[in-house]
Structure formats: structure tokens, C-alpha cells
Amino acid sequence: MLTPRFEITQTETEVIIVIHAPYTNIKTTEVYVDGTDFRFYSTPYFLRLKLPGEIEENDSSSGSYDCEKGYFTLKLSKVNKGEYFENLDMITIFLEPPKKHNIIAPSIEVIGNPSTSSADIDGNLQNITDVDMSSGADSGDIWFIPQKQAVENITLLTNSPKYGFANKISGALSAFEPVWIKDIIDLPTPDITPEIERKTLRQLHEDKDFNEDHYLADYFEPEWTEHIAYVAEWDTLQKDQIMFNEVEVDLLKELPNKEYLLEAEDIQKLCLNLVDILYANCYNRRTTLGENTVESGWTINKLSSTLCWFQNFTSMDEVIIACFRRSLCYPLYRNWELSMKVFEDVKKVVKLGKKYIIKCFCEIHSIFNTSYAPRYILNQLYIKDFLIWLQKCPDSLIESLQTILDNVYPDKVNMEFGLVKLEAEGHTVHKELIIANTIYEATEQINALALEDEEEEKSRLSSSSSSSTDSTDTDYETDSGNYLTRTTTSSSDSTSSVSDLDSDDFSNPKSDSENGVLNEH
Secondary structure, eight states: OBOOEEEEEEOSSEEEEEEEOTTOOGGGOEEEEEEEEEEEEETTEEEEEEEEEEEEOOTTOEEEEETTTTEEEEEEEESSTTOOOTTTTOOGGGSOOOOOOOOOOTTOOBOSOTTOOHHHHHHHHHHGGGSOTTTTOOOTTTTOOOSSOOOOOOOOOTTSOOBSGGGOBOSTTTTSOHHHHTTTOOSSSTTTSOGGGHHHHHHHHHHHHOOHHHHHHHHHSOSOHHHHHOOOHHHHOOGGGOOOOHHHHHHHHTSOOOBOOOOHHHHHHHHHHHHHHHHHHHHHHHHTTTOOOTTHHHHHHHHOHHHHHOOOOSSHHHHHHHHHHHHTTSSSOOOHHHHHHHHHHHHHHHHTOHHHHHHHHHHHHHHHHTOSSSTHHHIIIIIHHHHHHHHHSOHHHHHHHHHHHHTOOOOGGGGSSOHHHHHHHHHHHHHHHHHHHHHHHHHHHHHHHHHHHHHHHHHHHHHHHHHHHHHHOEEEEEEETTEEEEEEEBTTBOSOSSOOOOHHHHHSOOOHHHHOSOOOO
């Protein structure tokens, strides 16, 4: 049987249940209502809900079916008019069969309903259509059909280190190849390494991986300004606008409905792990400008100490320090201002309440399931259980987280990377570089001006020399009969350099009769 997608809303007098059951056989559709118990059957769909208040089917109740879209809309009356049913959008918690309250140890986790055998289920499936729903008869509990609630067996090894949701799992990774696991988990030999050593090993690993040059490069030449300016969804979203989409509903309705019996210490650790994972998710959303990439799975996985090192925290300060340290060690953008902006994002997400946090974890679940690395393991160890637990935890618990976060003030000194000293040294070097560059540029400009002056002087002298020569050279020609005399004068010598004859000899030549034959020149 398939569990259909469904949505529950309410008015002061009615509860409206919308069920998406496409391609169903309308003739086999049956509905049963009894107090807080609602049951729907229409081949091949089956749905059973345990509501937080009593409803009834009476003359004002109604139902309709949209055959084109495949939606049943059922309106049922509240027994107590005006009663408010809480958490109607928490889908998984309503897929809850009646429980037998047994005395169990507080550290044991109750999962599903292991008492139902496959033979019982087959029998119920065979006889279910024989029940007259309109008569209100309930033959035993034949309506109890597990709705995708697989029985899970968790091995609890007393002496082995534990990890996973609420630190309840051990030995789960022993069957995987170590090389394969290293793609998603930095913790060496997680089934052997004691829990008390995880924090120390993580910090040593981060100290080794912190790159001063990368940090200073992002400090002085930022490439992350657009990420700081990015307006995320949580910056504008109002609490009453939060709705699950179809993909998220499909995921939530397929989750097994577990019951967690947790001690106060366990709940505290879960809240701290929750903030750690949210920080990694907010960093991814901001640095991808809201559009997940193929690196998103790596980013969330790597930045979360919970997912990468299976670490449990003891205080919120410890969580935020771990988040900041990893954000300054591993991703592409490593900047204090960006880390602070992501911290503010986490506060806004928590302020929007557990419904929006569930949406964030649905997104993480989807990213890990589609990751090329085996990050679906992290869904099995952490994310799925967080999705179930968050739907059941009280709103006051999330509100208390908001108060604690508001009293956390990250400081560079507490990061233990020597950021203050590193930045001071960086500023000193940066100033020296600026001075050196200024001197170098000034020298280059002076040399360029000197070269230009030299070229201009050479050009001026060359031009002056050429002009002087052209203006003083003059040719004189005298034609007397068959004879020609050429004389050249220059500015430096005003006397004739070609002929020693007087100027009168040229201007007043004597005739042959007076002077005889002229000298030949």
C-alpha cells in the first residue's frame, strides 16, 4: 500500500484534509472517522492519521474528488467547536498507530511497531475491502497497516564508541571500506576512536589545515562582497508564510514515525548539533547565492563538526567556535566578516521556528541523497531522525535556542589561529608594500619624464640644426656668354670660398677689347 501525499488545515469548526491520490479506483474509496482517528482507503492508497483533537462525520461534513488533478478534499466537523489543533503541518507525527505503553528503559528508542508480522499485514490487506465504513464498525484493528514504517534493528555495543542521532548508534560503519568513508568523515576509525578524543583530533586537524596566506588574501583582496550583500530567503520571509512544498511533503510522509525517549542531556546535545548543521547549511546557501551546486554537499558535510567528526558539544560557545574555525579553514571563501554574516543567518533561521528548520533539513537530505559521495549515510545517521524529532519537539525548545544564540559573541582570539596577530602583521606588510609600490611608481614616472625631456631635447637640437643649414645656404649663378661662375656662402664665412674675384668682376665684366681674354675658371 502507498501512503498518499496529504495536507491538513482547519477552521474554527472544521478540519480539512486534502489527499493526493491520482489514478485511484474511486469505487473502492472508503473513509472512516472516530474521535481522533481518521482512516482513508482507496486502491492502492492507504492513510491513517491520529489527530490532536476529536473530529466527527455529520450532516455538515462533505467530500469531493478532482479526477483531473487526483485530489480528495474531505471536510470533517470538530467535536469541540473553536478548538485549535496544533502542529497540523507536522506530517510525520500524524502517521502514528495506537501505542501500547510498556515500561522500558529511558535510554531505549521505540521504533515502529515490530509486533505486526507480515502475515497479519497480508490478512488485513485481503479483508480490508469487506469492512463497512459507513456503519462505523471497526473489526479489531484491521485498519492498522504500516505506512512505510520499516523496522530498523540497531546494534548497541556497550564498549564501542557511539555516534549518530542522540549518540545512540555504534558499529554502523564497520562494514564500509575505510577509503570510501574518508570521503565524508574526517574522524579516523569512527568505530574505534573514543568519543572523548574527537574534539582534540579535530582541532589538531584544523590547526594543520589553516592556511595563513589564503586567509590574508581573502582579507585584503575580498572576492566575497556579493555574498555578504546577498539577500537570503530568511531575510524577508515571515513566519506565517512558511509552507512545505510537494517534495518536502513527499519526504516527510515517507519517514518512519519513531518515538524517542531522551534524557535532558541528550536533548541539549541535539540542540547544539542542530545549530552546528544549520550553520553549515546557511554558509552553503549564502556562498551559492541560494542556488545549490555540486559542491553543496561537500560544503555542508565539511563545515559541520557533527557530520564530519561525530562530535557532541557541551555549550553553544563551543559550537560557534567550531563553526567559525571550519569556515576559516576549508571552503573557498575564508573571511571573518563572512563567517559573522552566516552566524546572523543562523539566528534568523532559528527565529523563523521549527517548521522552517525542518525545511532546511529537507534540503540537506535532498543534497546528500544526490551527492556523488556516499553522503546518504549521513541521512541515515543524523538527518532523517532530526526530521522526525523536530516535528515532535515543542516550539519552546527552539525559542530557547534563539535566546542562547543572542548571547553568544564570537571573538577572533577564541579561534586560536592567531588571527589578530596575523592581521596586524598583514597590515604592516601591506603598508610596506604600498610604500614600496609608491616609491617604485614615482621612480618610474621620474625616469619616464627624464626620458621624455631627453628625447625632446634631441629632437629640438636636430630640428634647429636642420633649419639653420637650410636658411643660410644660397647659390649664386652668373651667365656670361659661355662661362658660368658658382659661389656658395655660409653664415660662418661671409667671404667667397670658391673664387677670389671681386664682386665687381661678376657685376661688371670687361670686354675682350679692354682686358683681353678672360681668365678661365
